[in-house]
Amino acid sequence: MNILYITLSEPRLSERGIYPDLVRALRRASHEITIVYAASPARYKKTELIRENGVNILRVVVGENFNVGLIKKGINTLKLEPLLKLAIGRFLKDKSFDLCIYATPPVTFAGVVDYCRKKFGVRTFLMLKDIFPQNAVDIGLFKKGSPVYRVFKSKERRLYALSDAIGCMSEGNLRYLKEHEPWLEDKRLSVFPNTIEIREPENGALAKRQPKEAVSFVFGGNLGKPQAVEWLISAIGDRRLKERRDIVFYMIGTGSEKEKAAKAAKELPNLIYREALPPDEYERLMAGMDVGIISLDHRFTIPNYPSRILSYMNEKKPVLACTDEVTDIKELVVEKARCGLWVSSDDRDGFVKAVSTLAENAGLRREMGERGFEYLKENFDVELSVRLLERMINV
Incomplete structure (x- = not known):
C-alpha cells in the first residue's frame, strides 16, 4: 500500500x-x-x-x-x-x-x-x-x-x-x-x-565515571514538565541516597527542565547530567546502566504510556516507574511483564525504598530485565x- x-x-x-x-x-x-x-x-x-x-x-x-x-x-x-x-x-x-x-x-x-x-x-x-x-x-x-x-x-x-x-x-x-x-x-x-x-542488547559499555561497584540508575529522554523532573531531582537528593557511594543517577536529555537537571548535577554528589548524546554513544551508555527510570507527574488524570520503557526493556534493564496512579504503566511493570517496581511520583519514601531494593539485589535486577525483554518480544x-x-x- x-x-x-x-x-x-x-x-x-x-x-x-x-x-x-x-x-x-x-x-x-x-x-x-x-x-x-x-x-x-x-x-x-x-x-x-x-x-x-x-x-x-x-x-x-x-x-x-x-x-x-x-x-x-x-x-x-x-x-x-x-x-x-x-x-x-x-x-x-x-x-x-x-x-x-x-x-x-x-x-x-x-x-x-x-x-x-x-x-x-x-x-x-x-x-x-x-x-x-x-x-x-x-x-x-x-x-x-x-x-x-x-x-x-x-x-x-x-x-x-x-x-x-x-x-x-x-x-x-x-x-x-x-x-x-x-x-x-x-x-x-x-x-x-x-x-x-527488537535487537539483542549490546554487551559493551562506556567507561563509567563512578566507582565500579556503584549501581547506576538512568532517566533518559525529554526533560519537561510532564516528566516531573523537579520531583525526581528532590528524590535523588534525599539524604538517604546522596550519602551512599554505591548508587549513582544519570539524567540524559534536553527539554524545558534541563537547566534544573544541570544545576542539580553540580550540587548533588550522586547525580550526573548529560545533554542529548549522539545515538551510538547514547546506546553504549545505556548498555552500561543497571536500572531505567520512568517519571511522570503525579497529577495526571490521563493514562500516559511513555515509549522510553521499551528501550529499557530491550536492553534488559529493570524499570523503576515513578508515575501517577492512573497510568497502566504500573500494571505493565508490576503485573504483566513483572519487569520492575512502581512508586507514586509524590512518594519520596517509596522511591528511596525502591532504589535501595534494586541496588542491593543484583539477581532481582537480572530476573526483571530478562522478563521485560521476553515480554517486549511477545507484545511490542x-x-x-x-x-x-x-x-x-x-x-
Whole structure:
C-alpha cells in the first residue's frame, strides 16, 4: 500500500525510535512511504521532495517552532498548515495514497488531514500518543474552560472527527477516550501500542565515571514538565541516597527542565547530567546502566504510556516507574511483564525504598530485565504495528 505520513519532526530514519522503526518495518513489508514534515529554516533553505533510504520525504520549510519567543512561535504555528497544504498540493499532486497516518502531538494538523482526505480520497489513522489539552490542564499549564483550553479542545475534537480510525497506546488510553469522548464510535477505536525493532542488547559499555561497584540508575529522554523532573531531582537528593557511594543517577536529555537537571548535577554528589548524546554513544551508555527510570507527574488524570520503557526493556534493564496512579504503566511493570517496581511520583519514601531494593539485589535486577525483554518480544515488536495498519485497509 501507499502510505502518507504527516509529522512535525524531522524523520531520522537511521536512528532508533517508535516512528523510524515503524517506517523501516513498513518498507521491509514492501509498502511505499511518503513522509511530509515541517522542516526548520535554520537547517534547510527550500522546500523539496527527496528520496532517502527508499522513502519519499517532502521537507516543507516553515517558521521555527522551537527555541523562539511565544509571539513568533504563535505566528509560525498559524503559518504551518497553509504551508504544508501548499507543498502537498505542489509536490504530491500526481501521487495516490491508500492510508494517511499521523500522531499526536500535535493536535493542530486537522486542516492538513482534511485536505489530504479530500485530495487523495485516503483513509486516515491517528496514532494517539498524547491527549491534549487535558494533559496540560493536569499539570497546571492552563485551566479547563479557559480560552486557550477551548481553542485546543476544539482542534482536538476536529482531529478525532477527521480520523477514520484512532489507535490508542494502551487499554487505559482506550478506556479514557471512550469515557471522555462518548460520541466516537467504538468501531473506530482500537489499541495500537508503541512498538520498536527488537535487537539483542549490546554487551559493551562506556567507561563509567563512578566507582565500579556503584549501581547506576538512568532517566533518559525529554526533560519537561510532564516528566516531573523537579520531583525526581528532590528524590535523588534525599539524604538517604546522596550519602551512599554505591548508587549513582544519570539524567540524559534536553527539554524545558534541563537547566534544573544541570544545576542539580553540580550540587548533588550522586547525580550526573548529560545533554542529548549522539545515538551510538547514547546506546553504549545505556548498555552500561543497571536500572531505567520512568517519571511522570503525579497529577495526571490521563493514562500516559511513555515509549522510553521499551528501550529499557530491550536492553534488559529493570524499570523503576515513578508515575501517577492512573497510568497502566504500573500494571505493565508490576503485573504483566513483572519487569520492575512502581512508586507514586509524590512518594519520596517509596522511591528511596525502591532504589535501595534494586541496588542491593543484583539477581532481582537480572530476573526483571530478562522478563521485560521476553515480554517486549511477545507484545511490542514493530511487526505488530505493520499488521495492524495492513488490517485497516484489508491488505
